[in-house]
Amino acid sequence: MSDWEPIYRKAVGDNEPALNFLLAFHRYCHEIDDFIDDGVRAPDKFIALLVHANVLYTLPFFALHARELSAAVATITRAYADSLWLTASEEAWKRQMGDTLRFAGNDMVRLVAQILGGYDRAREVSGNLILVAHEHHHDEQGNPI
Amino acid sequence: MRGFFAQVANGNPLAEDWLCRYYDFAHAVDDVIDLERWDPESVLAVLVQASEVYAHPFYVLHGLRLQLPIITSTDTYLDSVHWEKAPELWKRQWAEVMRHAGNEVIMAVGMICGGWETVRKLSAPWMASCFIYHADRYGVPK
Numbered sequence: 001m002s003d004w005e006p007i008y009r010k011a012v013g014d015n016e017p018a019l020n021f022l023l024a025f026h027r028y029c030h031e032i033d034d035f036i037d038d039g040v041r042a043p044d045k046f047i048a049l050l051v052h053a054n055v056l057y058t059l060p061f062f063a064l065h066a067r068e069l070s071a072a073v074a075t076i077t078r079a080y081a082d083s084l085w086l087t088a089s090e091e092a093w094k095r096q097m098g099d100t101l102r103f104a105g106n107d108m109v110r111l112v113a114q115i116l117g118g119y120d121r122a123r124e125v126s127g128n129l130i131l132v133a134h135e136h137h138h139d140e141q142g143n144p145i
Numbered sequence: 146m147r148g149f150f151a152q153v154a155n156g157n158p159l160a161e162d163w164l165c166r167y168y169d170f171a172h173a174v175d176d177v178i179d180l181e182r183w184d185p186e187s188v189l190a191v192l193v194q195a196s197e198v199y200a201h202p203f204y205v206l207h208g209l210r211l212q213l214p215i216i217t218s219t220d221t222y223l224d225s226v227h228w229e230k231a232p233e234l235w236k237r238q239w240a241e242v243m244r245h246a247g248n249e250v251i252m253a254v255g256m257i258c259g260g261w262e263t264v265r266k267l268s269a270p271w272m273a274s275c276f277i278y279h280a281d282r283y284g285v286p287k
Contacts, residue, residue: 032189035188036185036188039183043226044223046174046177046178047174047219047222049192050174050195053195054215054216055212057195058199058208062200063205063208066199066200066202067200070197070199073196073200074196074197077189081185081189084185
């Protein structure tokens with residue numbers, strides 16, 4: 001079990017379709033990140049990404065809350081797109097902003113927690129998401145990796 | 146295009162709207178590949194378009210029936226990407242047909258909205274119009 005899964009389980013309570021959606025969304029986000037970071041220019045990999053998008057967005061939990069979750073996908077993607085140019089900046093404050101925005105995908109976990117358990121549950125998971133994200137993506141000196 | 150999609154949708158405005166959006170999405174995918182728009186902004190914009198297409202009320206309602214035609218036609222389209230510039234004439238000829246595989250999704254909507262008679266009425270004329278519009282791009286004889 002990854003460090004993320006206990007947080008996702010807390011976010012969804014006993015809702016298995018929601019857990020399936022979050023785990024699939026997690027994999028999908030990392031696949032996108034690899035595609036962009038590696039500067040991929042291959043139709044096969046792009047199409048594979050789109051097929052995975054279709055599978056993700058046909059999951060029952062997404063279908064049930066499609067309107068809210070699709071809006072979240074757009075805002076998360078926008079934040080991630082901003083993080084790309086910010087993290088490449090020469091200005092320290094922009095790199096810091098970018099380093100925060102690149103974890104925008106965690107907002108999906110917060111939104112699912114909010115839908116299923118209200119604001120209190122979203123607050124319960126939010127802090128841990130930040131801590132685990134930081135731990136996994138920074139070196140011992142706190143530099144982004 | 147809208148007039149044809151209206152016939153496929155058989156009076157269902159949600160279906161017609163979804164077809165228009167899926168058509169735009171498919172062409173956006175095609176543009177990334179054909180025009181080599183591999184910059185993050187272009188790729189991410191298409192991925193957002195995907196979520197909007199699959200969050201559309203018509204897809205939410207019929208996603209389980211549309212998913213397989215979407216995936217299998219995407220697979221066929223990708224084969225056509227590999228074959229459309231192949232040295233062998235027969236591969237280019239096959240690719241010329243296979244790149245229109247997305248029409249299977251349109252016909253799946255026709256099946257949902259109007260049944261077999263609608264699909265039979267529309268599929269052949271639609272394929273003919275696809276040929277007339279796109280013929281001879283890769284040296285395939287008319």
